[in-house]
Amino acid sequence: MAEIHLTDLTKSYGPTEVLHHIEGHIQDGEFIVIVGPSGCGKSTLLRMVAGLETVSSGEIRIGERRVNELEPSERDIAMVFQNYALYPHMSVRANMAYGLKIRKLSQAEINRRVEEAADILEIRQYLDRKPRQLSGGQRQRVAMGRAIVRDPQVFLFDEPLSNLDAKLRVQMRLEIRKLQQRLGVTSIYVTHDQVEAMTLGDRLMVLNGGYVEQFGTPIELYDRPASIFVAGFIGSPAMNFLPAEVKDGSVVLSNGVIIPVESPKEANVTLGIRPEHLQPEPEGAIALQVEMVEQLGANTLLHGTLQGTDKALTASVAGHATYENGEFVNFSAPASMLHLFDPETESRLEL
């Protein structure tokens, strides 16, 4: 169990800087998810913590120790890889015992730990099988077992569920969360899947292009996204963005619709509103011309454009509802649910 401090961390390959001044303080026992699109540097960051990539500048501390110069094995971490990275020629038992043998633990202690981990993960009956005789989900458990037996200070997960099918992914997601809560080990988990990130993380670090866009709890990210990127990345279906202007304490959309907000400044803004926050109301100011209807059962998605413009607009309506293509549907949007962003810097403007 340990805190992790990332201080002014950068990573460069030659002259190209791929991670820029990462700051982060991870509490003891916290489950942190690093999330972002592919190529944002999230796996690189995780590998730097693991010691599989060198640190270009800045500092990583695990507990009280600066670990920049330490080998992966000296950092007291365990890692679960995307493709499981099980040793194909070893049995499940040998896979889990490998790191313990290197640490020269007694055979009795190794057996005790392996069997305890196998019980936790319910893979005891597979201990003598080879990895290729296991299904994807079982291999995933073995990979986690290999991490658990080490009893490390930190768990690192590198997209561990992305090779599983959708149903199994949801199930394993819950199991990972339960396991982490039970063991109380500080964990860093990398994924590109925002639903996975929202459900797993105590806090989320959203990375984009090597910069930390926002670091906060899932609800903070949902309620108060710090940038257009975070706003569009978190939440499904994605937030609507409309160009607008703030005038006389109101937001004026490009088709002239006026929504009152309390904003002191007058400026061009990007208005963000989540599809689920558009409330159908016959007298509502925002009119959506329907182009496509998606019935999801619990709710209905209306895809279309804002009346009088070519700006895409999506609304989510509870329950079943039937709409004709081309029909206009009116919505209102409560001021508290609106987000304003600076179109230049793309960062959040406080209302």
Added chain:
Amino acid sequence: MTDFAPMSPAATQNRNSDVQKLALRWLLFAMLGLFALFYLMPLFVMVTTSLKSLEEIRTGSLIAFPRELTFEAWRTAWSGACTGIKCEGLQPYFWNSVLIAVPAVLLSTGLGAANGYVIAQWNFRGANLIFSLMLFGCFIPFQVVLLPMAMMLGKMGLAGTIPGLILTHVIYGLGFTTLFFRNFYVTIPADLVKAAKVDGAGFFRIFWSIFLPLSLPIIVVTVIWQFTQIWNDFLFGVSFSQAGTQPVTVALNNIVNSTTGVKEYNVDMAAAIIAALPTLLVYVVAGKYFIRGLTAGSVKG
């Protein structure tokens, strides 16, 4: 109505094409059999001739079965045939070849595995350049190496010795063995090395406990390849050996070329078969692994 109709044109066509297929199939087998016989002919002549007496060879036909089986020629080839002045047959030279081939195969395979591991999985600066240069070594003909190698062996005091020949074969084979192992090891996911590093394994332990156990197919390929090359080598053997250290290929040449008086074809044939037996044996024993190993690079574990 249609029930009583004669066979439809389509059905006739089907029957015709069936007959055609069958005929083609038989033609194919006949051709293959013919070619197999053609290729087996020299072996047949070698074996039958080696089992005939000289008298019978002189009077009988080349491709006839022996009228009277005799293993006299084999005995002579193994322990009595003359290579120049000495007349002790192939036997001592056969053991020379074993003494050269076995260590040279093991060393070149082991070093090739280590090279391949480093080049494929530990990306250091210039890894690709070094690999290209080693690959270049595969394309250098034997003859080009002769003079520099002779000078080097002389300076090292290994000229004309069995260790000198082993060294020559190891160096010459390293390009191939490195290529084999490198191409095999690039197919092993890099995450395996990372997982082992996190588990606390170092450079040598990862090689020893993870890569070598996974390498059986490529080890078999490399051993067969290297053994065949080294056992069948004549040029290095004849250039870098002296009386007493010559490999079996050189001795075979001496037996065949240095007879005086009557040419003992039966002994020559028996000697040639003896010299070729070990490589044949290796193919028979490990041949299926060879085919499997050659394709192993494309198959995921």
